[in-house]
Amino acid sequence: MTRWIEIVSRQRRVDVYLMVIAFLVLYTDTEAAPTDVVISDTTAANYLAQYGYLPPTNPESGAFLSEDKLTAAIEEFQAFAGLNITGELNEETVKLMATPRCGVKDKVGPAADGRSKRYALQGSRWRTKSLTYKISKYPTGINKQEVDKEIANAFSVWSGETDLTFTRKTGHENVHIEIRFEVGEHGDGDPFDGPGGTLAHAYFPVYGGDAHFDDAERWTIKSYRGTNLFQVAAHEFGHSLGLSHSDVKSALMAPFYRGYDPHFILDQDDVSAIQALYGTKSTSRGSRPLPPAEEDPELCKDPKVDAMFNTKDGEIIAFKGKHYWKLTDNGVASGYPRRISSTWKELPSNIDAAFTYRNGKTYFFKGTQYWRYINTTIDGDYPKEISDGFTGIPDNIDAATVWTGNGKIYFYKGAKFWRFDPASKPPVRNNYPKLIQNWEGIPNHVNAAVTYKGYTYFFQDNAYYRFNDRMFKVDDANPAFPRSTAYWWFGCKSANRGTLDDNNVHPEFGKK
Numbered sequence: 001m002t003r004w005i006e007i008v009s010r011q012r013r014v015d016v017y018l019m020v021i022a023f024l025v026l027y028t029d030t031e032a033a034p035t036d037v038v039i040s041d042t043t044a045a046n047y048l049a050q051y052g053y054l055p056p057t058n059p060e061s062g063a064f065l066s067e068d069k070l071t072a073a074i075e076e077f078q079a080f081a082g083l084n085i086t087g088e089l090n091e092e093t094v095k096l097m098a099t100p101r102c103g104v105k106d107k108v109g110p111a112a113d114g115r116s117k118r119y120a121l122q123g124s125r126w127r128t129k130s131l132t133y134k135i136s137k138y139p140t141g142i143n144k145q146e147v148d149k150e151i152a153n154a155f156s157v158w159s160g161e162t163d164l165t166f167t168r169k170t171g172h173e174n175v176h177i178e179i180r181f182e183v184g185e186h187g188d189g190d191p192f193d194g195p196g197g198t199l200a201h202a203y204f205p206v207y208g209g210d211a212h213f214d215d216a217e218r219w220t221i222k223s224y225r226g227t228n229l230f231q232v233a234a235h236e237f238g239h240s241l242g243l244s245h246s247d248v249k250s251a252l253m254a255p256f257y258r259g260y261d262p263h264f265i266l267d268q269d270d271v272s273a274i275q276a277l278y279g280t281k282s283t284s285r286g287s288r289p290l291p292p293a294e295e296d297p298e299l300c301k302d303p304k305v306d307a308m309f310n311t312k313d314g315e316i317i318a319f320k321g322k323h324y325w326k327l328t329d330n331g332v333a334s335g336y337p338r339r340i341s342s343t344w345k346e347l348p349s350n351i352d353a354a355f356t357y358r359n360g361k362t363y364f365f366k367g368t369q370y371w372r373y374i375n376t377t378i379d380g381d382y383p384k385e386i387s388d389g390f391t392g393i394p395d396n397i398d399a400a401t402v403w404t405g406n407g408k409i410y411f412y413k414g415a416k417f418w419r420f421d422p423a424s425k426p427p428v429r430n431n432y433p434k435l436i437q438n439w440e441g442i443p444n445h446v447n448a449a450v451t452y453k454g455y456t457y458f459f460q461d462n463a464y465y466r467f468n469d470r471m472f473k474v475d476d477a478n479p480a481f482p483r484s485t486a487y488w489w490f491g492c493k494s495a496n497r498g499t500l501d502d503n504n505v506h507p508e509f510g511k512k
Contacts, residue, residue: 021380023199026399031035031433031448036325041067041089045070047097048073048077051077051105051106051107051255053073053074053107071087072087073401074086074088075086075087076107078093079247079423080107082357082359083357083359100196100197100257101197101198101256101257102200102232102235102257102494103192103198104201104202106244106245110141117133122206124207125139125205125277125278126205129164130164130165130167131164131166131177132168132176132177133155133166133167133176133178133179134168134169134175134178134179135147135148135151135179136179136180140181142221143244150221150230151229152168152194154233155234155237157234158237160242160272161266161271161280161281162279162280162281163279163282164278177209177210177211178208181212181213181219182215183214183215184216192215194216195217196215199227200212200233200235204239204240205241209240209241210240211233211237211239213232213233223235223260224260228259228260228261231252231257231260231264232257234252235252235253238253238270238273241274241277241278242277243263243273243274246273247358247407248267250313250314253269263335269314271453272453276454287367298337299318299320299325300486300490302460302462303460303473303484303486303489303492304446304447304461304462305447305448306318306350306448307353307354307364308354308448308449308450308459309355309356310355312356312361312375315327316450316452317353318489319340319354321349322340322349322350323337323339324337324338324339324340324503325338327490330491331492332490332491343376344371345378346371347371351364352367352396352398353365353399353411354400355400356402356410358402358407361373361374361379362374363400365400367395368385368387368395368396369384369385370383370385370390376382390427391428392418392420392427392432393411393420393426393495394413396413397411397412398410398413398445398447399446399449399458400449401449401451401456402451403451404451409421412446412449414445415437415444416433416436417432417435418432418434439458439473440472441474441481442458442467443472445457445460446458449460454469459485460482462484463482463483463485464489466483
């Protein structure tokens with residue numbers, strides 16, 4: 001018999017439940033006695049409806065949903081947040097639901113249909129790049145000059161990657177983005193909930209772009225105490241510019257507050273998102289080549305690699321034999337190569353493929369086995385058989401990557417590819433494998449694949465192809481693809497760079 005759960009769309013009720021949960025999670029002495037933190041199905045359903053995983057309900061009559069639909073919504077939340085997908089309200093899921101966060105829904109616009117990139121665009125943007133803002137209501141507890149500085153710094157996060165400019169105005173003149181610090185009900189139908197819970201919310205350009213912050217929070221500057229104003233403001237202004245929440249944990253546009261980061265830098269996922277809306281900065285690093293890095297004799301002589309992957313911090317790593325290299329925009333980073341075993345102690349040489357999934361974990365494949373790591377620490381009892389952890393995927397694969405178009409995992413071998421979706425049962429549909437020729441312009445028998453600045457790159461022998469994930473074909477460019485991996489990726493000055501004769505004629509120079 002199907003069990004039905006009542007959804008009561010009362011914001012205060014959800015807030016009270018989750019504030020209690022947050023207290024239990026944050027202040028229970030877990031070393032002294034493990035604590036089972038639980039929430040009711042109704043509370044979870046309200047939370048999931050609030051953030052877009054379930055449809056909105058009538059605030060007067062409420063609604064009922066089946067247990068199956070609640071389970072599916074929990075699974076979707078877990079997948080978005082990079083948790084183990086169980087469909088159950090387990091401890092890590094409840095803890096994350098109790099984590100302070102942005103009040104904007106996770107599932108809006110194009111992201112709601114499950115076909116979005118890792119980053120998500122809401123669908124609206126400003127038609128001008130010269131934007132104005134004003135702070136019409138300041139927070140209590142911080143002087144206005146400090147707030148002005150932190151807000152300006154938060155806007156500069158986005159102007160640093162685009163040609164957007166932000167000018168603060170005072171007085172009563174109209175501006176593009178109005179900023180207010182409020183408590184409780186504040187006139188927009190989306191009341192704040194006091195300390196913790198919802199920290200702030202902002203409106204997409206189509207709805208005016210304004211940003212509201214909960215003044216019941218303890219806003220702080222460059223402190224591990226309280227809630228960091230700069231980081232939250234930078235996140236909210238991403239919404240004001242048209243960005244939705246990202247399912248990349250390291251992204252600024254991820255919905256959950258991670259605490260003060262004194263070494264904050266904008267994640268590549270955020271850069272790709274904002275530049276998809278407003279273009280690259282006219283003086284950005286990618287527009288002109290940097291001085292070549294010191295050449296690596298091994299890679300320049302034979303640039304064929306075994307595998308490439310992105311770390312969860314956005315770095316690109318290339319594996320070849322028993323060594324690995326960290327790559328930068330202009331070649332190989334200094335201090336490389338290094339032995340694979342010096343960093344990933346349990347890994348063998350000659351890896352077949354690798355990728356980092358949206359849960360922040362990196363997977364390595366060789367032969368019939370795979371290993372899972374958190375950064376450089378092995379994550380449990382590995383290696384395991386590919387047939388056990390990746391049912392439907394063959395042994396001895398050529399390459400693997402997480403595609404930016406839909407967040408699914410793709411495996412390549414010979415002339416075929418497989419799509420693997422951990423949230424589906426079975427994870428590989430029965431219409432796979434398919435032919436690689438479906439990826440227009442990509443050859444069979446690739447050696448490696450990796451994502452970089454919104455593109456997917458495929459490597460075969462000493463050459464590579466840049467695949468446009470939006471157009472679903474290899475890019476038309478000058479010089480044409482395939483290009484020399486040694487020249488464009490490893491900074492080998494002596495390598496043939498293709499048909500590029502005049503750097504001033506071809507705007508592609510300096511862009512892989």
